[in-house]
Amino acid sequence: MTDTNVPRRGASSRVRLLTVLGVAGLGVAIAAWVWLGNPGQAKECPVQEAAATAIGDAAVGELAALNGTGEGRGYATLAFKDASGKAMTIADFKGKALLVNFWASWCVPCREEMPALDAIATKYNSDAFMVLPINLDIGEGGLEKAQGFLDENQFANLPLYADNTFAAFERLKQQAVAVGLPATLVLDENGCELAVLQGPAEWNSPDGEAVIEKLIELGA
Numbered sequence: 029m030t031d032t033n034v035p036r037r038g039a040s041s042r043v044r045l046l047t048v049l050g051v052a053g054l055g056v057a058i059a060a061w062v063w064l065g066n067p068g069q070a071k072e073c074p075v076q077e078a079a080a081t082a083i084g085d086a087a088v089g090e091l092a093a094l095n096g097t098g099e100g101r102g103y104a105t106l107a108f109k110d111a112s113g114k115a116m117t118i119a120d121f122k123g124k125a126l127l128v129n130f131w132a133s134w135c136v137p138c139r140e141e142m143p144a145l146d147a148i149a150t151k152y153n154s155d156a157f158m159v160l161p162i163n164l165d166i167g168e169g170g171l172e173k174a175q176g177f178l179d180e181n182q183f184a185n186l187p188l189y190a191d192n193t194f195a196a197f198e199r200l201k202q203q204a205v206a207v208g209l210p211a212t213l214v215l216d217e218n219g220c221e222l223a224v225l226q227g228p229a230e231w232n233s234p235d236g237e238a239v240i241e242k243l244i245e246l247g248a
Contacts, residue, residue, distance in 0.1 A: 072102030073220035079246050083214060083223045086242040089235035094214070094225045101203065103128070104219040108162050108191040111175065116189070118219040124158045125247045127231075127240070128213040130197055130206070132164045133177045137228040138210040142186060144232035148240060149185035156217075157244050163190040164197055164209065214239070217247050 076098035084096025104119040118126070129145055131138035142161075149159035163174040170192050178188055191197070200206040205213075206226050214223035222243070230236060 071100030072104065073100050073218065075100045076216070076220065076222060079216065080222050082242055082246060083239065086238045087223070087235075088238075090230040090233045091225070091235045091239050093227060093229065094212075094223050094239060096223045098220075098222050101205070101221040102219055103213065103215060103221065106196050106199065106219075108189050108196055111171075111188040111190075118160075118215065121158060121160065122219065123217050124156060125217050125243045126158055126160050126213070126215040126219070127243075128160045128162060128215060130162050130164055130200075130209055130211045132209055133173045134165070135209045139177065141210055141228040141231070142181065142183065144230055144236070146181075146183040146186045147232035148236060151237075152240050152244070153185055156247060157240065159185065161186050161189060162196060163188060164192075164194055165190065166192045166194050214243060216243075222246075 078098075080096035080098025082096075084094070087094035087096070104117060104122070106118045107115065108117075109115055118128070127145075127148070129141075131142065133139070145159050145161065153159060163171075165171065165174045171188070171190055174190060175188050178186060197206070197209075197211075200211065200213075205211075205221075205224055208226070210228050212225040212229070213221055214225075216222055223239075231240075
């Protein structure tokens with residue numbers, strides 16, 4: 029007589045295998061859900077395909093590496109400090125389209141790009157637009173190095189804003205927006221991302237001016 033209470037090794041193994049595969053499949057599904065985006069999760073900004081395309085189409089020549097995005101990423105809560113140590117966020121500049129440039133004094137391409145950014149700021153900074161440089165020098169003496177570089181070059185319209193925690197840029201890395209310095213975000217008047225540039229560019233050029241003018245036109 030066969031004892032029906034004796035466990036069958038093969039069946040047990042199959043159950044364990046199916047359980048493992050089920051858990052693995054769930055993990056893959058969750059990863060895909062996160063990677064592709066949760067359709068039920070509200071974005072910080074609306075998708076702005078038309079505006080991003082307009083910026084992207086204007087970005088030619090010296091600005092050809094600028095990519096129109098407009099996928100709904102927003103940076104109103106992105107935090108940093110001014111030269112006095114006052115806490116600020118992008119939301120403090122609401123109403124202005126922004127060219128947010130992340131830089132560091134040890135970054136050679138950043139240093140080379142700064143004169144062009146200052147020239148663009150001098151020409152276009154207004155109630156409708158602003159070049160917003162955010163320094164990422166960290167460690168002891170980081171802010172002093174950054175301020176020293178700005179003072180040495182006597183930039184007229186590049187004030188010191190800084191995030192010596194590096195948290196702001198880590199956010200960009202986590203979202204696969206940028207991986208190195210310099211990096212520039214083109215934001216609308218609500219802090220919503222319209223375009224991203226990884227690396228330096230000659231902003232003080234007809235190509236750079238065309239991008240800025242298109243950005244200001246979109247917000248008019």
